[in-house]
Amino acid sequence: MSDESNREADRIAAYLTGEGTPAERAELEVWLGQDPANRSLAEQVKAQWNRIEPADAAVDVSAMMARVAAEIGVSSLTSSQSDGRSSIARPSRFASASMSRGRRWWTGAVVGALVAASTVMVIIAVSRHGGSDTDVSSPSRVYATTTGQQATITLPDGSQVRLAPESRLRFGARFGMETRTVSVSGEAFFNVTNAMTPFVVHTGVTLVRVLGTSFNVRRYAGDRAAQIAVVTGKVAVGNAVHTVTVPAGQIALASDSSNITVVAGDPSISSAWVDGRLIFDDTPVRTMLATVGRWYDYDFRLADSAIALRHVGAVFRLGETAKTLSAIADLLDVRVTVHGRVVTLTPRQRSPASAPGFRSRRDSFPISPEVGK
């Protein structure tokens, strides 16, 4: 194997995993920009990499625990035989009823099933400098995604977090000891297991408190308010000013210092990315392009800024880059030019024979009220 071929594999490994020193990352960017063939190769390998998924062989942890209990001669690993009273008086905070086992818990069917399973008692929220973020400030674990990346994190209580692109999740080493506290920036979908310990999400000074539910939190840098869309269960959202309870099917918009607005909406639109779709409903073009850019690692440039102010609706399937670009071209009536990660949108000429390149495809369509589900 030649040196150059080794270096190529090193670079693409760094491209796929995000590992490497800053110098290596910089060198990788240069290499990707040097020759369109380099980027194309990296993307083709990434497409294969993305399609490798774990087999769905379920691991039944409860059954394993029962067998271990039988082997060591106790009736259960979740209750103490010598001290049954204390385990009744104070149920183990770790004994969550539903440790999520399926790796694909976020698919539609499973999310649907969770609606039935999830029961929630709530709800307190803490003001700006509330005490419960000590957990976050102790030595912590940080997960971050860049544009075009997403991640799934299983917390020690079995709760799962899906991280959207350009997002960060942080939690302390003592997670699960007294509280279950995490902080998030960007966007994340939470599927929280039921347990006696409240689960608290910080985003900026907004706080979301739950016991077991699933919901989507979005607060990117530059967003004026945090958006919390509740899919199942019920959560409490608080900021410096006050606290509101948000039931399933509602969306809370919480700015840092003023009111929290709760509106009826379709939380499944906010969390559609978990199912591999991006849904926009009456969304400013600027916002839509920022979101699409984040997911596909594109930097959209508008030749005519008037377009940015329009409101549009659309559904895109994640992973279908070309179809998404062609749908955007049709939706905005623009020509699309792609140079590396820069995508320039130019208004189409009025003449009917113009606009070569991207054409309309059935896959994406303007959203109508019924489509929003």
Next chain:
Amino acid sequence: MGPHGPDAFAERDAELIARLRQDDVRALGVLMQTYAERLTQIARLVVRRTDLAQDVVQNVFVSLWHRRAELEISGSVFVYLGRAVRNQAISTIRHEQAQQRAHDAVEAMYAIGPRVAWNEGAAALEVREIDQRIRHAIDTLQPQVREIFLLRRLHGMAYPDIAALLGVSVLTVRSQMSRAIRRLIDVVREG
């Protein structure tokens, strides 16, 4: 990115080990709830069968209980358990090597997902052919290269965490990872 690494719960785990030494069987339960699933997946990378992998992990927890009095774990409990699981898994496959071959074909560790390739020109049939070749390419990697590749890809483990688990250097993890990627590049190029 993905499941947290070995050091995320050091403090809590130290407390659990202390409780284990005091014969608190619930501490064993909490450790299993936290780690059994991921340990099973790690074992499965070696034994390539879910039932065997579960047996391996159960045995490690039983043995942890029997040795609780003299437990001395310095560092991450997850890495400690992970290494025990790997050792046990490796000795298991030595025992079962004959049967193993037959099962290899039956139960692959991973499946190729339903997502459509970004390159939309590819006909469905062609996509399936590439899937087969990718699967074959990964399955025929050297065992350690394959294990490192899948720990990273399927379990999202960071390089230092993989290195700790396998008892090799981070440099080795990196170069083995590149070897796996080299194979993917070759498949893409041939396609």
